[in-house]
Amino acid sequence: MCGIVGILGKEPVADSIVEALRRLEYRGYDSAGVATLTSSGIERRRAVGKLRNLAELLARAPLPGTSGIGHTRWATHGGVTETNAHPHVVGDVVVVHNGIIENFRTLKDELIAGGAVFTTETDTEVVAQLLAREISQGASPRDAVKAVLKRLQGAFALAMLFKGEGDLMIGARNGPPLAIGHGDGEMFLGSDAIALAPFTNRITYLEDGDWAVVSHNKAEIFDAENRPVKRPMSFSQASSLLVDKGNYRHFMAKEIAEQPEVIGHTLAEYVDFAERRVRMPQALPFDFAKLDRITIAACGTAAYAGLVAKYWFERIARLPVEADIASEVRYREAPLLKNGLAIVVSQSGETADTLAALRYCKAQGQHTLAVVNVPESTMARESETVIRTFAGPEIGVASTKTFTCQLVALACLAILAGRQRGTLSAEAERELVGALIATPRQMTETLKDEKHIAEIARELAGSRDVMFLGRGLNYPLALEGALKLKELSYIHAEGYAAGELKHGPIALIDETVPVIVIAPHDELYEKTISNMEEVAARGGRIVLLTDDHGHKSFRTITVPKANAFVSPLLYAVPVQLLAYHAAVFLGTDVDQPRNLAKSVTVE
Numbered sequence: 228m229c230g231i232v233g234i235l236g237k238e239p240v241a242d243s244i245v246e247a248l249r250r251l252e253y254r255g256y257d258s259a260g261v262a263t264l265t266s267s268g269i270e271r272r273r274a275v276g277k278l279r280n281l282a283e284l285l286a287r288a289p290l291p292g293t294s295g296i297g298h299t300r301w302a303t304h305g306g307v308t309e310t311n312a313h314p315h316v317v318g319d320v321v322v323v324h325n326g327i328i329e330n331f332r333t334l335k336d337e338l339i340a341g342g343a344v345f346t347t348e349t350d351t352e353v354v355a356q357l358l359a360r361e362i363s364q365g366a367s368p369r370d371a372v373k374a375v376l377k378r379l380q381g382a383f384a385l386a387m388l389f390k391g392e393g394d395l396m397i398g399a400r401n402g403p404p405l406a407i408g409h410g411d412g413e414m415f416l417g418s419d420a421i422a423l424a425p426f427t428n429r430i431t432y433l434e435d436g437d438w439a440v441v442s443h444n445k446a447e448i449f450d451a452e453n454r455p456v457k458r459p460m461s462f463s464q465a466s467s468l469l470v471d472k473g474n475y476r477h478f479m480a481k482e483i484a485e486q487p488e489v490i491g492h493t494l495a496e497y498v499d500f501a502e503r504r505v506r507m508p509q510a511l512p513f514d515f516a517k518l519d520r521i522t523i524a525a526c527g528t529a530a531y532a533g534l535v536a537k538y539w540f541e542r543i544a545r546l547p548v549e550a551d552i553a554s555e556v557r558y559r560e561a562p563l564l565k566n567g568l569a570i571v572v573s574q575s576g577e578t579a580d581t582l583a584a585l586r587y588c589k590a591q592g593q594h595t596l597a598v599v600n601v602p603e604s605t606m607a608r609e610s611e612t613v614i615r616t617f618a619g620p621e622i623g624v625a626s627t628k629t630f631t632c633q634l635v636a637l638a639c640l641a642i643l644a645g646r647q648r649g650t651l652s653a654e655a656e657r658e659l660v661g662a663l664i665a666t667p668r669q670m671t672e673t674l675k676d677e678k679h680i681a682e683i684a685r686e687l688a689g690s691r692d693v694m695f696l697g698r699g700l701n702y703p704l705a706l707e708g709a710l711k712l713k714e715l716s717y718i719h720a721e722g723y724a725a726g727e728l729k730h731g732p733i734a735l736i737d738e739t740v741p742v743i744v745i746a747p748h749d750e751l752y753e754k755t756i757s758n759m760e761e762v763a764a765r766g767g768r769i770v771l772l773t774d775d776h777g778h779k780s781f782r783t784i785t786v787p788k789a790n791a792f793v794s795p796l797l798y799a800v801p802v803q804l805l806a807y808h809a810a811v812f813l814g815t816d817v818d819q820p821r822n823l824a825k826s827v828t829v830e
């Protein structure tokens with residue numbers, strides 16, 4: 228998933244485009260490039276690797292031109308090379324693209340049969356080639372785009388410039404997000420409002436199928452049937468300030484440390500501290516008492532937050548929940564009965580699979596609710612109800628503070644559901660809300676143990692395989708712990724429901740395999756400890772995560788004793804720190820791990 232930017236400016240735009248791309252680098256950092264219209268036609272600069280490589284190239288070889296487009300790449304088709312880096316130029320056309328052109332092979336064969344010569348391995352080049360062919364046959368840029376859009380299948384957000392057309396930029400969206408930024412005598416295109424925040428907060432989001440003809444003073448928008456349409460302009464809250472690391476070595480370290488504060492912010496939105504009651508800032512357009520079922524769909528870490536919520540809704544509100552990964556929900560075509568609620572969980576609010584699952588559930592007549600960290604995201608705009616997490620911008624690709632804030636928001640929803648369905652007494656609600664209110668303090672306590680956790684992490688760093696075990700609410704946390712270690716340290720790790728071990732995975736156990744056991748002193752403690760003993764009996768190297776009163780004969784990381792209801796929140800900190808310190812010890816790129824991107828806007 229790439230980041231794209233376009234500017235029709237009054238001054239040379241190359242540096243401004245790099246400034247905007249800096250805010251999109253979380254989307255992909257395989258390569259970056261800028262192209263502008265100059266007196267000699269189309270000029271571009273591209274560099275493999277981090278955006279700073281492009282910035283250094285531009286410092287050595289500045290790019291003139293007041294009309295330009297730029298791109299930061301997450302490679303889907305074609306290796307990570309300068310040749311495959313965007314922008315792609317063919318004839319009088321230059322294109323940047325986020326998404327996947329699924330029928331690019333068919334189009335490429337047709338173009339090659341027509342004499343076209345391809346220079347890259349990318350799917351995107353077919354767009355530039357098709358446009359160049361239309362224009363070489365006399366079509367105007369606008370007509371060329373209209374003709375080409377009809378030929379493309381798949382997901383795309385595009386920004387296009389045309390030689391000799393300094394007052395023209397065309398953008399198109401089908402899937403990945405694209406926004407227009409309105410300036411004073413300047414106009415912008417960007418993958419999101421955050422990228423355009425340094426220039427304007429007046430934003431118009433394109434909808435699927437839209438394309439826009441932009442000049443310095445206006446934007447004409449057309450829908451998929453090429454009918455002129457009006458899309459609302461909104462005033463974005465996105466900050467123009469680039470988030471900085473402060474005194475932290477990595478954004479991830481800062482974001483882990485911010486958790487007590489930001490879950491406090493999220494609690495403040497959904498909890499009446501004095502009454503120890505959940506109170507929603509807006510009335511929900513449905514009543515939990517009238518619901519028969521909840522479907523939760525999300526990806527990655529957000530899916531694990533959804534899985535924890537399944538346990539909460541089923542236990543507290545006696546409401547059946549199907550929690551599944553979004554890429555399966557969208558194609559499984561599960562029959563969703565009426566009186567159902569679909570909850571999607573997402574940091575970015577733009578993850579393609581989760582967005583598609585939301586649209587599927589909506590089409591199945593479900594109420595829709597999005598738990599998102601980006602209030603202006605597509606999921607927020609397309610859901611009936613938006614439950615914001617107040618984690619603030621999360622820059623580290625590995626999701627940490629948004630995970631725990633998602634848990635807080637989902638916990639409040641489960642408590643409200645219990646009250647509305649009469650399965651949770653006022654007294655019990657006060658107890659659970661009290662437990663939530665105590666978590667920032669308890670997390671602060673756990674964070675103080677970082678040095679000790681880092682020591683254990685350094686031992687883990689030498690392993691080839693690591694296992695995480697948990698039961699009940701902490702089974703999803705075992706999955707999350709394994710995901711964090713995988714994506715940050717590149718060590719193979721698996722999370723298992725502790726009870727599942729003896730049905731196969733225990734065969735992997737020997738003295739080379741560390742096993743992280745998540746065992747708060749809850750109703751499943753003894754069961755989990757028995758599973759831990761089975762592992763110890765086979766020489767597994769145990770690391771036990773437990774509370775003050777836990778088992779003492781193994782390497783132990785202690786978390787303050789708390790109500791079992793909030794254990795996924797508290798035990799998130801040590802599993803995040805284990806992964807973080809293993810990665811630091813191994814010297815991997817903590818904030819931008821290889822092959823990953825923060826927002827996955829393609830399938």
Ligand code: AGP
Pocket residue numbers: 526527528529572573574575576577578581624625626627714824825826827
């Ligand atoms: C988690 O650390 C990863 N960044 C990834 O699994 C992420 O959770 C997933 O891509 C979902 O992203 P979203 O929350 O923005 O939808």
